[in-house]
Amino acid sequence: MKRKRGKGDMEIVWQTPANPPERHDYIFRNGKRHVRPYYFEFISHVKNRWAGKTIVDLFAQEFKGRPYDYYVSAVECGRIQVDGEMVPVSYVVKSSQKISHFLHRHEPPVMALDLSILHKESEVVTVCKPASVPVHPCGQYRKNTVVGILQAEHDLAPLFPVHRLDRLVSGLLIFARSAAKADLFRQQQVVNANVDYNAREGRSSAEEEKCPGDIHPKGKSACTKFTRISTNGTYSIVLCEPVTGRTHQVFLQ
Known part of the structure; x- marks a missing residue:
């Protein structure tokens, strides 16, 4: 957690992903759970495919939720920094450098x-x-x-x-x-659903029975056991073992 002085010498506490949520962070009002606004430091490290881009182009291309001009302004005023230092908008990032994006966050209520x-x-x-x-x-x-x-x-x-x-x-x-x-646990998942095959349209839909006593879902019962064999962190190789044999069963489940 970083501390610095803001306008009028008011102390600002910058939270990072390492700062866990605490009970006093929440406010309950009108049947909703609110979070007290807070300053937050988003931290990421330059990936190999990001290296060689300017700091502004990196954000504009990889984080498209804000306009290009916002990122120019954020770099110029220091809300976006590299390795804890302010950099010019033309700065070219290098692999593994730490990038910080400082924001005042207002989470939506639930x-x-x-x-x-x-x-x-x-x-x-x-x-x-x-x-x-x-x-x-x-x-x-x-x-x-x-x-x-x-x-x-x-x-x-x-x-x-x-x-x-x-x-x-x-x-x-x-x-x-x-x-x-x-x-x-993830390697031992079994999926049960009803598969309704429409031969005329060549399409199927899947539906689960929500609770005992509910209207029975359409189609025929289908069961598939999924076991993850390996993963690279982004994609996985999964063994699919159909216990039943319904058209489009594995694709839908």
Whole structure:
């Protein structure tokens, strides 16, 4: 965590990814969970494919959420730095250099619904994720996430998602307490769904039965076991073992 003086000698605390969310970071108002605004230092290191680009071109090409003129201004005023130093807009980056982007963050609120811990062991934690809360830091969210809330309010860290649910979806989430355990879980996934094949259109759709007693999903039951054989961190080789034989089964699941 870095500290420096801002306007009027007010102390500004720059947070980095190393600073964990804390209980006092959250404010509850009108049924929503808010995060107190904070200053944040985004840190990345120059990849080999970035080397040789100017600092402004790098950001404009790789981080397209802001206009080119914003990055010019950010470099000129020091909100974007290289190895902790201000650089000109024409500066050409080199491999492995540290790049910092300083921002004042206002995270969007999420619904103030209970994040219930259903089961906790030394190697695994199962929780009930409420709708509107993302699973892990992404986009505009860092502290208003399942991982962030569990760390701030239950001192559960580190956590490794075995699977994910979309931000607007509620349901059960399984977290491993170590990367090795998460990898083991991911290699043992079995997917069950109903596959509805439309012969006339040559298309299939998949549907899961949500809860016992719900309207039975269309199509025929299909089951596939997926086992990850290897990964390079970006792509994986996966063994797909169909337990049943339905048209388009593996593609849909």
